[in-house]
Amino acid sequence: MPREQGRKFIAQNKKARHDYSILDTYEVGLVLTGTEVKSLRMGRASLVDGFAMVENGEVWLHHVHIPEDTEGTWTNHTPRRKRQVLMHRSEIEKLIGKTKEGGLTLVPLDMYFKDGKAKATLALAKGKKTYDKRQDLAERDSRREMERAFGQHVKRGGRR
Numbered sequence: 001m002p003r004e005q006g007r008k009f010i011a012q013n014k015k016a017r018h019d020y021s022i023l024d025t026y027e028v029g030l031v032l033t034g035t036e037v038k039s040l041r042m043g044r045a046s047l048v049d050g051f052a053m054v055e056n057g058e059v060w061l062h063h064v065h066i067p068e069d070t071e072g073t074w075t076n077h078t079p080r081r082k083r084q085v086l087m088h089r090s091e092i093e094k095l096i097g098k099t100k101e102g103g104l105t106l107v108p109l110d111m112y113f114k115d116g117k118a119k120a121t122l123a124l125a126k127g128k129k130t131y132d133k134r135q136d137l138a139e140r141d142s143r144r145e146m147e148r149a150f151g152q153h154v155k156r157g158g159r160r
Helices: 014-019 034-041 089-101 130-155
Strands: 007-012 020-030 051-055 058-062 083-086 104-114 117-127
Touching: 014 020, 014 104, 014 117, 014 130, 020 104, 034 104, 051 089, 058 089, 089 104, 089 117
Parallel strands: none
Antiparallel strands: 007 104, 020 083, 020 117, 051 058, 051 104, 058 083, 104 117
């Protein structure tokens, strides 16, 4: 059987970009059991409530929901167990300093298979206030409106 190539997305946390301003991203590996990998290959996972924490010099992913495998036996995993994240020691040391500053958190943005290995993108993020969210929505709407008007102008050949 040939090895898998490229990326296959499993899950995305679309709400994270709305709720947080992303400062930095990290591609990390995950320590998973066999039944978790089977569930991920079926495209079943939820990152909505997920977050990561640095504990005793290791990074752990909490509250990421990977449902039990339907074909699993007594060796099945628990859906919301904490999972270890694989990162370089130097990156973990930087994260320890940044998360202790205050107001910063680690949020999973997406999960995917890269060349057959389960990976995730963790973001160092700062929570947005409600007025920041409203301002971002207003900017996005105005940008969309300008693009729409420009598209119609070009479509008509630049005439009025």
